[in-house]
Structure formats: structure tokens, C-alpha cells
Amino acid sequence: MTAPSSDRAPVDSGRSSQDFDLHGVVGVRLLDATPADVAVVRRQLGPLQGTLDREPDITVRFVDRLASRPLTLVGIGDSGFDHDRFYLLRGPRGAQGRASIAFDAIGHGLTIVCERRLPAVPHLVALVNLTALAQDVLPLHATAFTSGGTGVLVAGWSKGGKTETLLGCMGDGASYVGDEWVYLTGDGRMLGLPEPIRLWDWQLAQLPDLLRSRPARERRRLATWRGLERVAGNLAGRRLPGSSLARRVQPALGRQPYLQISPADLFGADRVSLEGRLDAVALVMSHENPETRAESVEPAEIAERMLASLEEERGALMTHYRQFRYAFPDRASAVIDTAAERESKLLVAMLDDRPSVKVLHPHPCDVQVLGRTVMAAVSIARRRAAGGG
DSSP states (O other): OOGGGGGOOOOOTTEEEEEETTTTTTTEEEEEEHHHHHHHHHHHOOOOOEEOOOOSSSEEEEHHHHHHHEEEEEETTTTEEEOEEEEEEEEEGEEEEEEEEEETTTTTOOOEEEEEEEEEETTTTHHHHHHHHHTTEEEEEEEEEETEEEEEEEEEEEEEEEHHHHHHHHHHEEEESSEEEEOOOSEEEEEEOOOOOOEEEEHHTTHHHHHSSSOOOHHHHHHHHHHHHHHHHHHTTOOOTTTHHHHHHHHHHHHHOOEEOHHHHOGGGGGOSEEEEEEEEEEEESSSOOOOEEOOOHHHHHHHEEEEHHHHTTHHHHHHHHHHHHTTOOOOHHHHHHHHHHHHHHHHHHHSSSEEEEEOOOOOHHHHHHHHHHHHHHHHHHHHHTOOO
């Protein structure tokens, strides 16, 4: 069926196509994209622009307005559908704007139509991950780096210490492979995205040289949020007018003091490889204890824990997929429906024979102590695996 004419804005001098290529695994093509649209996707995927020599796996077409016939709603203000298309009625974090996603096309030429006023393409990274999974490439919510010739995958729950391990090892000369999402291939490689890394105020305090090197406007932004959080904290503990509001907003203010820094700015361009060999696996977890310690762990335990982590990371997408199935009961996605089974098999196959360690640490932690504890444990585990005791 022909799309409504308002979905088909002609390409002009300010709108063009642009390709992103994830290591030859997933290709994304942007259509009718302005420079601002390209910047939106670049913030999500990192600077992976290239020229695809094949048809894209995912096409994102940007429009000024996504027109539709009167919709049947699935949740007021959340999503809706007409007789052939499913629409998200708002973007990430409730942003105003619409997008259309045909979830049943994942893995065989998915097209997303996205209003360009949205601050991000909804579910783009999750859809890239599912497309990779359909090709037996395993996306993991993890961190990866190479240190002393050893490729290390750091796994764990969200905010469990993965980035802190990366920062700690960075100071000892490690090279960046990936943070947030790492892709494992059947031939033992780790592939990463060069997306910006979010560093929190307390992490930056342990990297004073890095903080001093940032532009003045970024340092002022941090100082402003710190000040607002202190004011809210002082008010929250008193019986004064406005104290109840301060108690409500203090947690939100505490989530603002951070900077987004590119891997090249952190490590230096010569230490950003985006590819490494999977030699060892570290599971990092925070605990209510002041010590940082390493323990033995079986690869099967890491696989089981990461399976739960992957299901958690897919949660927001699954809400919209269930709404899509409600809208179109006869249009299922085999890739989504079999994702957990595929992930389970790939986790076992890819982690089973790798030297593995578990490291427990306090939060917040000393990033240098955490990084060095992980690498010392990895060295011991690799010697044992090689029969060196």
C-alpha cells in the first residue's frame, strides 16, 4: 500500500541518505536525513558512517510529520494503529513526536519512519541488537577492552561496575573496544560501538586530569547541577515550605551531574580499536561491603545472569511489541519470539571455555582498585586455564 503523501517528503539539498555500518554485521540507512537527523543517530550508534555495499538491514526514513488515518489507540497517548501500520505516539522519555515500526520485519528489511522532532529514533539500538542476533552475533550489555594483550569482556547488571572497570584499566594502558553494548561473534571476536560514554560526577572526581581538560561550559554544567542537588538536599531535611518538593526532586537532580565523553577523548584515538579477542570474562557486581574482592565463578553462572540482564534491557521494546501484537495478532516477529532461546545457546557456546572471574565491589568504588582487582583475577584465571596453577 502506498504511504500517505505527507510521509514522502522529497529529498532536497539539505536532505540526503546516509549509511551506518556496524562492523559489516548490521547496516543502517537513513533516508531524507538532514544533518541534524544524522547527528541524532550518531549519538545513538557512534560515528560509524560508511557506505554499504549491500541492502541495509534497517532503514530509517525521517519525515516532518508522520500522517495517519484516525487511529485505534492502545493505551491513551502511548501507541495506536490503522489497518496496516503501528505507531508510537511519543518518543523516549515521553518526547513529543511519532514513529512507525513494523516489528514483524526485524531481520529482513525493517523500515522505521520517524518524525525528525524526536530526540532519538525509538528502540534503534535494541532493533540493531535483534538484527545482529538473527545473524548469530550476540549483543551483550557489557564493556570490553584489551589490556596487556588480553581481551577482557566485563559483564554485569546495569550500573554494576562495568564502566568503572573500564576507567580503572584505562589508566593502566588498556585499549577501548566497547562500552554499553558489545557484540560477540562465533570466531571469538568482540566488537564495540564508539558511542559516547556517560561519566558521573563521582567518577570524574577520580579523573582530575580528564575533568580539567573538558570545556569550561561542561565544567559549569556539572557545578550547576551539584549546587542544585546540595540545595535540594538541605531543604529536604528540614521542616520548611518547599521541603516536600525538594525531597521529590532530589533523586532526579542526583541523576544530572554527568558528562558524555567520546572514547577517543577518553583513551586517545590510537587506543580505540572497536575490536578485540575474547580471552577472558569478568562478572562485576556491587555489594554492601567496603572491600573489593575476586571470587571464582563458572561460565554457566555468568551466562545465566546475562540472560536475565538481556531480558531486562529489552523491556521497553517488549512493551511496544506486545502492543503491536495486540494491534496485529497475525503479525509476529520470529526474531523477538525466539530471542531468549538464541541468546541462551550463544551465551553457552561463546563463554563456556573462557577463563572467568567474579569481582564484588562497593558503590561508589575506587575505579583504580576495581580495574586492578579485575586484571589480577583475570591473570590468575588464565594461568590456571593454561595449566599453570
